[in-house]
Amino acid sequence: xxxxNTSNFHPEYFILKGIPGLExxxxxxxxPFCSMYILALLGNSIFLLVITTNESLHQPMYIFLVLLxxxxxxxxxSTVPKTLSxxxxxxHEISFNGCVVQTFFIHFLFCLxxxxxxxxxxxxxxxxxxxxxxxxxxxxxxxxxxTVIYLTRSFCxxxxxxxxxxxxxxxxxxxxxxxxxEHMAMARLATADILVNIVYGLTIAFFxxxxxxxxxxxxxxxxxxxxxxxxxxxxxxxxxxxxxxxxCVIFMFYVPAFFSFIVxxxxxxxxxxxxHILLANLYVLVPPMMNPIIYGVKTKEIRQVVFxxxxxxxx
Numbered sequence: 001x002x003x004x005n006t007s008n009f010h011p012e013y014f015i016l017k018g019i020p021g022l023e024x025x026x027x028x029x030x031x032p033f034c035s036m037y038i039l040a041l042l043g044n045s046i047f048l049l050v051i052t053t054n055e056s057l058h059q060p061m062y063i064f065l066v067l068l069x070x071x072x073x074x075x076x077x078s079t080v081p082k083t084l085s086x087x088x089x090x091x092h093e094i095s096f097n098g099c100v101v102q103t104f105f106i107h108f109l110f111c112l113x114x115x116x117x118x119x120x121x122x123x124x125x126x127x128x129x130x131x132x133x134x135x136x137x138x139x140x141x142x143x144x145x146x147t148v149i150y151l152t153r154s155f156c157x158x159x160x161x162x163x164x165x166x167x168x169x170x171x172x173x174x175x176x177x178x179x180x181x182e183h184m185a186m187a188r189l190a191t192a193d194i195l196v197n198i199v200y201g202l203t204i205a206f207f208x209x210x211x212x213x214x215x216x217x218x219x220x221x222x223x224x225x226x227x228x229x230x231x232x233x234x235x236x237x238x239x240x241x242x243x244x245x246x247x248c249v250i251f252m253f254y255v256p257a258f259f260s261f262i263v264x265x266x267x268x269x270x271x272x273x274x275x276h277i278l279l280a281n282l283y284v285l286v287p288p289m290m291n292p293i294i295y296g297v298k299t300k301e302i303r304q305v306v307f308x309x310x311x312x313x314x315x
Contacts, residue, residue, distance in 0.1 A: 009169035013093045014186070018086040018179050019277045030087035036285045037080045043292030044069040050305050057301060060138040061127075064120045065295060067147065068249075071116060072288035075109040078102060079180040079284050086179060096170075099181035100162050106284070107183060108158040110257065111204075113287075114212045115150035117253065119143075120246055121216040128239050129226045157204050164197050178277055213254055220247070245298035249291055256283035 018026055047069040051057045079102070085091040094102070126137050161183050168190035178185045187197040220243065227239040260280045296302055 040288035111154040
C-alpha cells in the first residue's frame with residue numbers, strides 16, 4: 001500500500017501507538033477503560049432519559065445538565081472506541097481525514113463543555129444573587145440563544161485547527177505517540193514550521209478555556225460573598241450545597257485538561273510519555289463518568305425521579 005499521497009504530501013493513514021511503553025499491558029488497561037466508558041454511557045443516558053421525560057425537571061439547571069450529559073457522551077465516544085480497538089484488535093491505523101475529523105471533534109467538544117460549565121455557573125449566580133428575577137432572566141429563549149452562541153463560538157474557534165493541520169506536509173514519520181489524534185500530537189509529525197499551530201492553540205486556549213474558567217471563578221467569588229451575607233447558617237449551607245457538585249465537576253474537567261495542554265507544549269521533557277497519555281485519556285473518560293454520579297448524588301430531585309422509575313420498573 002502506498003503510504004504517501006505525493007500530490008499533497010499527506011499520508012493515507014497514521015499509526016496510533018496506543019500508550020507507548022505499555023503495549024504489553026494494553027489488554028489489562030482496556031478493562032478499566034471499557035468499564036469507565038460503559039459507566040459514562042449508562043449514567044449520562046439515564047440522565048437524558050430522566051430529565052427529558054419528566055416535566056418537573058424542565059428547568060434551566062436541568063436543561064444545562066442535559067447539554068452536559070449529551071456533550072459528555074460525544075466527548076468520550078470520540079476517542080474511547082478507537083482506543084479500545086487498539087487495545088483489543090491491534091487496530092492502529094487511522095486515515096488522515098479520520099485523524100483530522102477526530103481532532104476537530106475532541107477540541108470542539110472540549111470547548112463546548114467549557115462553555116456549558118460557564119453557563120451553569122451563571123445559572124447559579126443568578127439563582128443565588130438575584131433569586132427574585134431568576135425566572136425572568138433564565139428563560140427558555142435565553143437558554144436557546146446562549147446555547148447557539150456558544151455552539152457557534154466553539155465551531156468557529158476549532159474549525160481552523162483542521163485547516164492548519166491539512167496545510168502541513170507529512171513526509172517522514174506517520175506514527176502518533178498517542179491513543180487518539182490530537183492537534184499538537186499530529187502537528188509535531190509535520191516536516192514544516194508549526195509555529196502558527198502553536199500560537200493559534202495557545203490563543204484558543206486563552207479565549208475559550210482560560211476566559212471561561214476566569215469568569216466561573218469570578219462568579220463563584222460573587223456567590224460566596226452573597227452567601228456569607230445570608231442571615232442563617234441553614235440558608236448559607238443550603239446555598240453552598242447547590243454549588244458543590246458544579247465545583248467538583250469544574251475541577252475534574254479543567255485540572256487534567258490543562259495538565260495535558262501544558263505538558264504537550266512545555267513539559268513533555270519532564271513528564272514521562274506514559275503518564276501524559278494516560279492522563280490525556282482520563283480527562284476524556286473520568287468527567288463523563290463522574291458527572292452523572294456527582295449530580296445524581298447531590299441533586300435531590302434527580303434522586304427522587306430515578307428512585308421512582310426504579311421502583312415502578314420492579315413492581
